[in-house]
Amino acid sequence: MQNVASPGLSAKERVLIDQEVTSHEGRPGALLGILEAVQAANAHKYLSMDALRYIADKTGTPPARVYSAASFFALFNLFPQGDNTICVCRGTACHTRGSRDLLEKVCLDLGLGSQDLESTSEADKLALTTSDQKFTVRTVACFGQCALAPVVEINHHILSHVNERTLQREVGALTRGR
Numbered sequence: 001m002q003n004v005a006s007p008g009l010s011a012k013e014r015v016l017i018d019q020e021v022t023s024h025e026g027r028p029g030a031l032l033g034i035l036e037a038v039q040a041a042n043a044h045k046y047l048s049m050d051a052l053r054y055i056a057d058k059t060g061t062p063p064a065r066v067y068s069a070a071s072f073f074a075l076f077n078l079f080p081q082g083d084n085t086i087c088v089c090r091g092t093a094c095h096t097r098g099s100r101d102l103l104e105k106v107c108l109d110l111g112l113g114s115q116d117l118e119s120t121s122e123a124d125k126l127a128l129t130t131s132d133q134k135f136t137v138r139t140v141a142c143f144g145q146c147a148l149a150p151v152v153e154i155n156h157h158i159l160s161h162v163n164e165r166t167l168q169r170e171v172g173a174l175t176r177g178r
């Protein structure tokens with residue numbers, strides 16, 4: 001299992017995992033359901049290595065399999081997420097309509113690493129979080145709404161035909177509440 005941040009499990013987290021393991025027992029897709037519930041209950045919406053190990057232990061699943069599931073699905077996060085999530089689509093339709101410029105602009109405005117951006121291509125997944133943990137900027141391969149390109153999702157709200165001005169306005173409103 002990859003060694004990533006794992007601040008340790010509290011008694012409350014252990015109880016939650018115990019409950020989720022019990023309630024999902026014998027159900028199809030139990031592991032994914034447990035991972036989803038545990039992540040949803042985490043204040044920073046992520047699955048720590050300690051949580052994954054404990055889930056593996058409680059479900060009798062090999063730790064590598066638990067980690068594979070958590071790292072394969074885009075739904076799951078292995079690092080703490082910001083209070084606000086900005087997800088920029090990097091699929092072909094959005095890319096041809098300027099999603100890379102949108103991504104660069106929002107990262108620049110939030111002071112997020114340009115070095116990480118320089119090395120990314122259309123296909124790469126990206127997840128950067130501001131040092132104050134207020135914003136996470138992520139990319140997605142396609143929202144399945146290509147006719148609305150370029151598409152950006154802010155806090156689970158889809159914005160269509162986004163341009164730099166509308167993105168700046170939306171992010172600015174969230175930044176003022178920072």
Ligand code: FES
Nearest residue numbers: 089091094143145
């Ligand atoms: S490529 Fe962006 S929604 Fe499909």
